[in-house]
């Protein structure tokens with residue numbers, strides 16, 4: 001039986017990533033807001049663009065705390081952020097969706113999201129992903145590492161020095177693997193399962209632009225930051 005040990009430097013890395021992740025979180029209040037009222041498709045779209053815009057801003061702050069990220073080539077830093085922002089948004093949404101709330105609130109939240117204005121065809125892939133994340137019951141550290149690993153994906157479009165990104169991603173993967181063995185000893189496949197979620201996450205990239213342009217309303221307005229990050233307008 002392999003004895004898994006987290007080294008001193010891995011403990012330090014975990015602390016840096018977990019602290020940065022906790023510091024840079026949008027409050028859960030979007031779920032509370034959605035539970036309070038049933039908004040119109042227009043109001044929901046506005047809420048979505050506001051949430052997504054602030055999510056990109058906190059993602060940049062979180063990424064700056066990833067050891068070594070700021071020493072990457074500057075164009076590559078932009079390419080990594082641009083390439084992972086949508087996935088980080090869905091990963092964050094999945095985490096918010098999976099949070100256990102008082103009786104019936106999770107069902108109300110799902111219903112509000114189903115009727116938010118998003119078109120029918122995208123609900124299945126989106127909720128399938130949310131539920132596949134939910135059943136994993138990830139701890140904060142795993143969520144933080146998974147977000148860092150998503151950002152540090154070497155084969156994003158336009159990344160020039162992929163090796164440099166791999167060198168930053170590898171220690172995160174190694175640490176996450178150890179954490180999974182220690183946190184979920186009864187689930188030897190847990191680490192592989194987490195990485196499988198990242199593959200599922202990439203498929204949502206293909207849908208996101210159409211999810212937005214097909215939102216049940218006319219004249220979809222986006223912030224300049226979202227035009228940069230989302231393939232819209």
Ligand SMILES: COc1ccc(-c2nc3ccccc3n2[C@H](C(=O)Nc2c(C)cccc2C)C2CCCCC2)c(OC)c1
Pocket residue numbers: 026030031034044045047048051052055089090092093094096097112113116118208211212
């Ligand atoms: C591109 O299309 C999307 C993306 C995300 C969601 C989404 N899934 C959610 C799961 C739980 C809670 C809220 C959830 N959201 C939106 C939200 O704000 N996501 C969110 C963001 C954007 C940043 C940070 C953090 C979060 C949670 C609500 C925006 C207002 C209408 C209802 C969805 C979505 O739902 C239809 C469609």
